[in-house]
Amino acid sequence: MTSPETPGFVDVHAHFVTDSYVRQARAAGHELPDGVPAWPTWSAAAHLELMDRNGIDTAVLSVSSPGVHFGDDTAARRLAREVNEDAAAVVCDHPGRFGFFASLPLPDVDGALAELAHALDHLGADGVILETNTHGVYLGDTRLAPLFAELDRRAATVFLHPTSPVCWERSALGRPRPMVEFVFDTARTVTDLLMAGVLRRHPDLKVIVPHCGGALPVLADRVNGFMKLFMPPTGTPAPDAVEQLRGLYYDMAGPAFPRQIPALLSLVDPDRLLYGSDYCWTPAQGVDAHIASVTAAEAPVAGASWQSLTSANARRVIPRLGGGA
Numbered sequence: 001m002t003s004p005e006t007p008g009f010v011d012v013h014a015h016f017v018t019d020s021y022v023r024q025a026r027a028a029g030h031e032l033p034d035g036v037p038a039w040p041t042w043s044a045a046a047h048l049e050l051m052d053r054n055g056i057d058t059a060v061l062s063v064s065s066p067g068v069h070f071g072d073d074t075a076a077r078r079l080a081r082e083v084n085e086d087a088a089a090v091v092c093d094h095p096g097r098f099g100f101f102a103s104l105p106l107p108d109v110d111g112a113l114a115e116l117a118h119a120l121d122h123l124g125a126d127g128v129i130l131e132t133n134t135h136g137v138y139l140g141d142t143r144l145a146p147l148f149a150e151l152d153r154r155a156a157t158v159f160l161h162p163t164s165p166v167c168w169e170r171s172a173l174g175r176p177r178p179m180v181e182f183v184f185d186t187a188r189t190v191t192d193l194l195m196a197g198v199l200r201r202h203p204d205l206k207v208i209v210p211h212c213g214g215a216l217p218v219l220a221d222r223v224n225g226f227m228k229l230f231m232p233p234t235g236t237p238a239p240d241a242v243e244q245l246r247g248l249y250y251d252m253a254g255p256a257f258p259r260q261i262p263a264l265l266s267l268v269d270p271d272r273l274l275y276g277s278d279y280c281w282t283p284a285q286g287v288d289a290h291i292a293s294v295t296a297a298e299a300p301v302a303g304a305s306w307q308s309l310t311s312a313n314a315r316r317v318i319p320r321l322g323g324g325a
Contacts, residue, residue, distance in 0.1 A: 008057035009291075009307050010314035010321060012159065013210055013253040013276025015064040016042045018086055024079055028070030034164050034177040040280040044090050048097060050284050054291040055307065056277070058321065061087050062101040062129040064281055065163035065182075069105050069134055076105035080115045088123040099320060101129040101159045104147075107137040112147050120154065126318050127157030127206070132182075132189035136166040139189045140196030152202035157317055159208045162186045178281075183214035190216060190245075191223050195231070199244050206317050208249045208274060212260035217267045220245055242267070249317055251276030252310070257293045270300045274317065275310040 022039050033039060051059060063083050069076035080103045087100035102119030104112035119125040128151070130139060137143065139160075151158060162182035165171065172181050190209060193199050199207070209216065224241035231239055246268050252261065253276030264273070275294070277287045299306045315321040 007308070007311050008051075008055040009275045010311045010318070011051070011056050011059040011277045011279075012208060012274045012314055012317070013251045014047070014059035014061055014279055015281055016047070016061045016087065016090070017063070017280065018042075018083065021063065021079070021083055021086075024075075025066060025070065030066050030070070034065050034182075035168075035172060035174075036176050036178065036281075040283075042280040044094060044098070046284075047279065048094065050279060050287060051097070054277075054288060056275075056291075057311070058097060058099060059277070059279075060099040060101060060126055060159075060318065061090065062159060062161065063103045064161060065131060067106075067131045067134060067163060068103045069108065071135075073105065073108040073111055076108060077111040077115065079103075080105040080111070081118070084115065084119050084123055084125065088125070091124065099126040099318065101125065101127045101157070104128055104130070106130070106134040106147075107141075107143065109143060109147055113150060116147070116150060116156075120156070124320075126320055127159060129159045129161055131161055131163040132185040133163060133165065138192045140192030140194075140198055142196075148198055148202050148205070152204050155204040155206070157206045157208065159210075160186065160189065161210055162214075183211060186210060186214040187216050187219055190248075191219075194223065194239070194241050194244055195227065197239070199247075200239060206249065208251055208317065210251050210276065211254040212252055212256055212264045213245075213250045213267065216245060217263040220267055246272070248272065249274055249313070252294065253278040253282070253290075256290070257297050261297070265300055270309060271313055273310055274314050275306070 017040060068079040084102045091098045091100055102125040104115050106112050162185045164177045165181055165185045168177055168181055220242050227241050228238045249272050250264055251274045279287050294306045299309050301309055
């Protein structure tokens with residue numbers, strides 16, 4: 001760990017897998033998840049070694065795509081409970097080094113509400129992870145309204161994570177879906193949240209968008225124009241997509257430099273940026289290279305480093321880390 005005088009990175013985009021989770025995902029047909037060549041392996045010891053080598057104080061764990069719902073609500077509820085309790089045990093075993101975002105068995109809303117309460121009230125989760133869609137249900141869908149109302153009531157941190165779109169068999173062209181499909185499914189679900197008014201109705205949510213916002217920085221003005229055309233005001237000002245996007249948080253997972261971060265900073269202020277490694281789906285050597293590129297880049301705030309900037313931002317998003325809401 002780094003010293004208190006020089007706090008290290010807070011990694012808000014870090015994943016874990018267990019043997020049990022992988023076994024159940026494979027049994028459900030996810031032998032090559034999202035078209036990648038193989039499942040990764042994970043252990044707390046290997047993760048801590050990576051963190052210490054790269055100056056990462058705390059990693060907030062989550063289960064990545066394909067999530068926990070493989071078609072059966074009862075099985076999804078059971079698997080969500082299992083992975084959340086596994087993550088809570090890792091946090092307990094390594095005080096200060098890990099946190100976690102809880103998995104929810106969406107699109108089963110009743111099951112998601114029950115697991116949300118258990119994870120936040122009993123397991124000490126730092127928020128929740130929501131896949132960009134679950135079996136074609138995107139996040140602006142009215143069926144999810146009770147969940148977003150409860151998340152807003154709790155002023156919860158919501159970490160979005162992409163997954164394969166429902167049309168991937170044709171759109172991915174046989175290539176790994178994380179390369180392109182994930183980027184656009186992120187834009188699709190955030191646009192759905194905007195167009196459905198979810199973000200305006202729930203201003204106390206703290207939403208983290210992954211991968212430098214993906215395609216959103218270059219699509220923001222286009223989405224804004226369409227919102228103003230097709231969502232005319234009814235006695236109130238027309239919704240402004242750019243303003244709402246500026247109120248979200250964005251992690252730096254993926255190839256942040258040399259082009260992604262400048263594009264993102266054309267949309268949001270530096271206080272909205274968070275560090276993310278995408279480990280263990282990004283191999284350790286990829287994380288090493290990513291950290292090197294981040295630390296070599298000039299931070300957009302005078303007198304700050306990317307390490308100090310993103311970690312201070314993370315401590316505002318995740319109250320347990322000491323920065324408040």
